[in-house]
Amino acid sequence: MIRVNGRELDGRDGATIAELLEELGAAGDGRGVAVAVDGEVVPRGEWGSHAVPAGARVEAVGAVQGG
Amino acid sequence: MSATGSDPLAVGPVGSEGTGEHAAARPAGSEGTGGNAAGAAGSSDPLVIAGVELGSRLILGTGGFPRMEALAGAIEASGTEMVTVALRRIDPRAHHSLTDVLDRAGVRVLPNTAGCFTARDAVVTARLAREAFATDWVKLEVIGDERTLLPDAPELLAAAEQLVAEGFVVLPYTTDDPVLARRLEDIGCAAVMPLGSPIGSGMGIRNPYNIRLIVEAAGVPVVLDAGVGTTSDAALAMELGCDAVLCASAISRAQDPIAMACAIRAGVEGGRLAARAGRIPHRLHAEASTTFEGMLELGVEPAAH
Numbered sequence: 001m002i003r004v005n006g007r008e009l010d011g012r013d014g015a016t017i018a019e020l021l022e023e024l025g026a027a028g029d030g031r032g033v034a035v036a037v038d039g040e041v042v043p044r045g046e047w048g049s050h051a052v053p054a055g056a057r058v059e060a061v062g063a064v065q066g067g
Numbered sequence: 068m069s070a071t072g073s074d075p076l077a078v079g080p081v082g083s084e085g086t087g088e089h090a091a092a093r094p095a096g097s098e099g100t101g102g103n104a105a106g107a108a109g110s111s112d113p114l115v116i117a118g119v120e121l122g123s124r125l126i127l128g129t130g131g132f133p134r135m136e137a138l139a140g141a142i143e144a145s146g147t148e149m150v151t152v153a154l155r156r157i158d159p160r161a162h163h164s165l166t167d168v169l170d171r172a173g174v175r176v177l178p179n180t181a182g183c184f185t186a187r188d189a190v191v192t193a194r195l196a197r198e199a200f201a202t203d204w205v206k207l208e209v210i211g212d213e214r215t216l217l218p219d220a221p222e223l224l225a226a227a228e229q230l231v232a233e234g235f236v237v238l239p240y241t242t243d244d245p246v247l248a249r250r251l252e253d254i255g256c257a258a259v260m261p262l263g264s265p266i267g268s269g270m271g272i273r274n275p276y277n278i279r280l281i282v283e284a285a286g287v288p289v290v291l292d293a294g295v296g297t298t299s300d301a302a303l304a305m306e307l308g309c310d311a312v313l314c315a316s317a318i319s320r321a322q323d324p325i326a327m328a329c330a331i332r333a334g335v336e337g338g339r340l341a342a343r344a345g346r347i348p349h350r351l352h353a354e355a356s357t358t359f360e361g362m363l364e365l366g367v368e369p370a371a372h
Contacts, residue, residue: 005156025159032166033157034199041194059156061195063165065138066153066181067128067266067293067315 004058013054017047024060032063074348075276076307112339114311116288117204117236117257119175121148124305125335126177126290127328128315131267135164137324142172144328145318149175151206153182154196177238179206184219186226193230205230206260206292206313207239216266220247224254231255240292243273245280252287259285260292260313263304267316269296272303282308297327298334305338306346 002009004020012020017035026033035042036059042050052058113120127147132138142150150169169176178196183189186209193205209226211219218241230237236257241247248259261281264270271294272278282289291304292313301312312335321327 021157024157026157032199034154034195034197036191036195039191041191041198043198059195061154061199062157063152063169063176063178063199064155065129065132065165066179067130067151067313 001054002052002056002058005060012052014051017042017050017052017058017060020052020058021047021060026060026062033060034062035060076279077346077348112343114288116238121175121311122146123148123332123335124311124339125301125332126151126311126313127174127318128313129165129169129319130181130315131319132324133319135168137319138165139168139172140325141318141328142168142174144325145332147174147332149177151177151179151313151315152200153179154192154199175204176200176202177204177206178202179240180208180226181210183209183226184211184222185209186222186229189222189226190229190233193226193235194233197235203234204236204238204257207237207256217262218242220244223247224250227251227256228254238290243277243281245277245284248281248289249284252285256287258288258290258310260290263291263294263300266293267320268294269317270294271296271300272307275303275307278304278307278309295331298330301331301334302338302341305335306341308342311335 002012021030021033021035030044030047035047037052037056113122114124123146125145125147127142127145127150129138129150129152132141152165178200180189180192183192189207189209193207196205197203207223207227207230209219209222210216211222220242223239223241227237227239231254238258238260239251239256240260240262241251243261248261251259259281261278263272263278272291278291288310290311290313291309295301295312295314295317297317301314304312314331318324318327318331
């Protein structure tokens with residue numbers, strides 16, 4: 001089980017960040033998007049190869065309006 | 068006695084920042100007056116932060132705009148060259164129009180760490196922002212209280228120190244405490260951004276004397292951040308010697324955001340011009356602008372009081 005943006009996902013252990021982002025609807029060039037796994041930022045160049053291990057917490061963030 | 072010396076709120080002519088000298092550190096009249104009105108408000112008087120020149124002294128917060136069209140219109144009307152954005156979990160239902168709007172406007176993006184209550188969260192958020200927006204710049208917010216959204220000073224200092232060490236250009240949102248502002252500058256922040264009053268309160272500048280003290284001591288740009296409610300607040304900030312104003316709610320939540328963007332832009336430009344011009348001191352008593360020399364003697368006895 002991995003946790004993506006607070007949601008538990010079963011059967012996705014070992015998925016790459018690119019795959020998880022696509023499921024979140026954030027595919028494409030990833031402009032304005034960043035990802036941390038267990039609090040460590042994963043550079044976009046590694047999204048295609050970085051497999052998310054079981055038990056990991058993934059935070060995928062994007063730009064929103066804010067002061 | 069010099070005019071500025073006797074008046075705690077008066078600002079002598081202000082030069083460009085980044086030189087480590089602010090208004091009060093410089094005797095009135097020491098600066099050439101080569102600039103005209105258009106020049107002082109325009110590109111010949113840029114805001115310089117960390118070596119980057121910005122043609123506008125108004126930084127726009129993107130929070131609170133009801134529609135993207137209003138945001139786009141306000142960016143144009145404000146003349147701003149830098150806008151803040153926040154980071155949140157990706158919402159699959161959200162439209163991805165914000166980055167498009169900002170791209171089209173051609174403005175610099177200043178990510179913030181809004182919503183962070185600890186140094187640790189703020190540091191990770193800043194790192195995520197660097198990855199998302201390909202910028203080292205961050206508006207550092209570490210909040211200590213939900214009701215007031217006031218900064219948490221110890222956490223703010225810890226986060227700033229860490230981010231400076233990691234090469235970030237740190238623009239910290241801080242209280243109007245002159246000592247805290249100096250500490251933030253000492254640890255390497257590229258600017259200090261004291262509040263005028265709490266975020267979104269529209270209460271203006273509650274302690275102009277503290278803002279003056281911060282400006283007087285600062286060797287980095289001072290950006291009045293938070294509290295602006297309307298044009299006069301922005302103008303006052305600039306008159307006090309601030310180098311720029313960051314404004315979100317006053318524009319985004321105005322009944323007509325685009326009109327208010329125009330108004331606050333004018334306030335920032337007017338205030339800057341006034342600060343450079345050097346205002347007269349406040350006086351308790353009148354000082355005639357017309358000489359008494361050469362007064363007529365009309366032979367009329369003064370009326371008895």
